[in-house]
Amino acid sequence: MNKxxxxxxxxxxxKIQPEIDKAILNVVGSAAFINGPExxxxxxxxxxxxxxxxxxxxxxxxxxxxxxxxxxxxEQGDEVITADFTFxxxxxxxxxxxxxxxxxxxxxxxxxxxxxxxxxxxxPKTKAIVPVHLFGQCAxxxxxxxxxxxxxxxxxxxxxxxxxxDYTFKNGTTKKAGTIGNVGTTSFFPSKNLGCxxxxxxxFTNDDDLAHIIRGIVNHGMYKRYYHDVVGVNSRLDxxxxxVLRLKLPHLDAYCDARKNAAVYYNQGFSVSNKIxxxxxxxxxxxxxxxxxxxxxxxxxxxxxxxxLDNNIPNAIYYPVPLHSQKxxxxxxxxxxxxxxxNELIETVISLPMHTELEKEQQDFIxxxxxDFVK
Ligand SMILES: *Cc1c(COP(=O)(O)O)cnc(C)c1O
Numbered sequence: 001m002n003k004x005x006x007x008x009x010x011x012x013x014x015k016i017q018p019e020i021d022k023a024i025l026n027v028v029g030s031a032a033f034i035n036g037p038e039x040x041x042x043x044x045x046x047x048x049x050x051x052x053x054x055x056x057x058x059x060x061x062x063x064x065x066x067x068x069x070x071x072x073x074x075e076q077g078d079e080v081i082t083a084d085f086t087f088x089x090x091x092x093x094x095x096x097x098x099x100x101x102x103x104x105x106x107x108x109x110x111x112x113x114x115x116x117x118x119x120x121x122x123x124p125k126t127k128a129i130v131p132v133h134l135f136g137q138c139a140x141x142x143x144x145x146x147x148x149x150x151x152x153x154x155x156x157x158x159x160x161x162x163x164x165x166d167y168t169f170k171n172g173t174t175k176k177a178g179t180i181g182n183v184g185t186t187s188f189f190p191s192k193n194l195g196c197x198x199x200x201x202x203x204f205t206n207d208d209d210l211a212h213i214i215r216g217i218v219n220h221g222m223y224k225r226y227y228h229d230v231v232g233v234n235s236r237l238d239x240x241x242x243x244v245l246r247l248k249l250p251h252l253d254a255y256c257d258a259r260k261n262a263a264v265y266y267n268q269g270f271s272v273s274n275k276i277x278x279x280x281x282x283x284x285x286x287x288x289x290x291x292x293x294x295x296x297x298x299x300x301x302x303x304x305x306x307x308x309l310d311n312n313i314p315n316a317i318y319y320p321v322p323l324h325s326q327k328x329x330x331x332x333x334x335x336x337x338x339x340x341x342x343n344e345l346i347e348t349v350i351s352l353p354m355h356t357e358l359e360k361e362q363q364d365f366i367x368x369x370x371x372d373f374v375k
Pocket of ligand 1: 086089132189
């Protein structure tokens with residue numbers, strides 16, 4: 001059995017190595033490292049894949065979130081609601097822009113923003129909602145859009161973990177994750193479902209005016225060379241990363257399917273235990289399994305984590321601390337009872353190896369090792 005890895009990027013690379021190596025060398029040979037043709041082509045390819053009017057590439061997923069918020073003209077004191085159970089980048093940029101983060105609890109089964117908590121958190125200062133499509137499935141966007149419409153709020157989708165997921169509305173229309181709200185953002189961090197070989201990110205929107213504003217913001221606030229109309233940033237996807245992403249994009253659906261198949265295999269294996277809850281997928285979304293995350297009950301989760309490590313099975317606790325308890329984001333307005341679900345999840349979740357190259361033999365070993373421990 002090959003050594004089990006949390007994410008196996010080498011084996012994935014080896015399958016497409018000749019094309020990738022050639023594309024990287026082409027960029028090096030052309031010396032068009034910044035804003036080369038590969039960037040424009042990847043942008044167009046991703047617009048087509050997502051069926052969205054505008055993709056604006058940028059340097060990483062955290063920048064993408066920040067730039068989206070800058071583009072919407074959010075100002076100091078505006079309240080932005082996001083989920084308590086997510087990676088810190090989402091709340092970090094809100095705070096960095098001197099906006100007021102408002103964290104809300106999530107649903108225990110899907111790990112995504114709880115709609116009642118969202119409604120309860122709205123005040124006259126609320127300006128935007130940032131649903132995070134956590135672990136690979138969409139938040140309840142139809143409900144989020146309803147709330148946003150009723151209160152005239154922007155919706156910024158953090159799609160860093162769910163690129164490629166499909167959302168189906170009650171009327172049967174389907175849209176790609178990240179193209180449903182006013183603006184969507186993603187990350188091409190190497191371990192994400194569409195990962196490059198360094199840092200990368202992108203912003204998506206169907207709004208022509210917003211796209212124009214954002215194209216200037218990513219480039220020092222310039223709409224005409226050396227004329228700076230607004231305060232911008234320097235956030236670019238470099239040509240080598242774009243070349244890698246262009247070659248990987250046609251594989252994205254197959255990569256998501258490989259993850260899904262691995263998830264189904266795990267689900268079957270764990271179905272014999274009533275101490276393990278396997279991931280639940282909402283009926284309005286597909287799940288692209290950026291993470292495969294179990295919940296355990298009546299089991300010492302930390303001991304399980306160690307047991308797996310002792311058996312050379314990498315695993316991770318995403319996330320060990322709720323954002324509302326992080327030193328950087330504590331706020332006297334928060335009440336513990338409003339975060340009952342997140343507070344429980346941080347004690348009971350465990351994420352298992354999940355990537356495109358998992359072998360059944362490896363999964364059998366992981367499943368057996370967990371079932372032996374939880375009995
Ligand atoms: C990875 C991630 C980000 C940040 O992306 P970077 O490219 O690492 O800056 C933001 N939000 C979520 C939910 C993520 O998983």
